[in-house]
Amino acid sequence: MSTMTLTVFAASGVETRRAQVQRARRRLQAMGYAVLEDESVRLRHQRFAGDDAQRLATLHRVADQAPSVALACRGGYGMTRLLDGIQWKRLKRSVDRGTRWVGYSDMTALSLALWSHTGAPSWHGPMAVEDFGRERGHDVHGDQVNDITCETFDQAMRGELEAVGFRTDVGRDGLCTRGSLWGGNLSMVCSLLGTPHWPRIKGGILFLEDVAEHPYRIERMLLQLAQGGVLAEQRAVLLGQFSAWKPSTLDRGYGLKAMVQRVAVSCPKTPLLTGLPVGHVPLNLTLPQGQKARLQVDGRTAYLLFDT
Secondary structure (H helix, E strand, O other): OEEEEEEEEEEEEEEOOOOHHHHHHHHHHHHOOOEEEEHEEEEOEEOOOOHHHHHHHHHHHHHHHOOOEEEOOOOOOOOHHHHHHOOOOHHHHHHHHHOOEEEEOOOHHHHHHHHHOOOOOOEEEEHHHHHHHHOOOOOOOOOOOHHHHHHHHHHHOOOOOEHHHHHHHOOOOOOOOEEEEEEEEHHHHHHHOOOOOOOOOOOOOEEEEOOOOOHHHHHHHHHHHHHHOOHOOOOOOEEEEEEOOOOOOOOOOOOOHHHHHHHHHHHHOOOOOOOOOOOOOOOOOOEEOOOEEEEEEEEOEEEEEEEO
């Protein structure tokens, strides 16, 4: 197994969990990566990993170094502040030199804007502390890093990821379609709509996830995409995990299932599938942003197949 260079960086929220950073480093090293911790992981300014200028410099510095993998330490908030100042050609050059930019949550803004401005692909996948730094009983999920999360990440980084599968609802047996796979965190996707950083994707396969958002808020964002014509332009919409939300006494039977049924009414011609294991959960698959994929459903098992 060849050694790949991997740089852990922070360009969004501040990272204060030193033990988890070190745990992530050990786990990634055990997987065969030569891990470098960028200086940004220790920077602090208010709730951010450095002020805006420092975080812009972080992205450009990592891009110029062009490691095999540029792995976000965590999400949070902050990437939206940087989009207008990022030198996109520098990031694209890193991709051309072989760098795979990886992250989810707030990193969705970087991934989609990078694709919008340059056409360069990236990866929606686990992050250093949020996923590889897990410790049993000491985080919100209460478990160690998931084996499948590690396996799909490693396969993707080494160019060996051919397919992923997941269990979905009944009614989609026989569905087969193809398009550019894109998406990520629902809140971040909606935040780009109408901006110069929005990727105008038609005929794609859109995947979405979020955390700590009540189903009515998820519905509102999905309806924004439906009413804006985005969902109707896709070959399929894959809903990932919407975790860590709290039911309300006002719900009276309204939850994720009811929400999905209502959204489906607003995009009747676009298949809406649930169950994709991506998001703020232990089983968090690595998916390519901007790569062609084939979606195929056999019974209740859905497959995403990629060209390697």
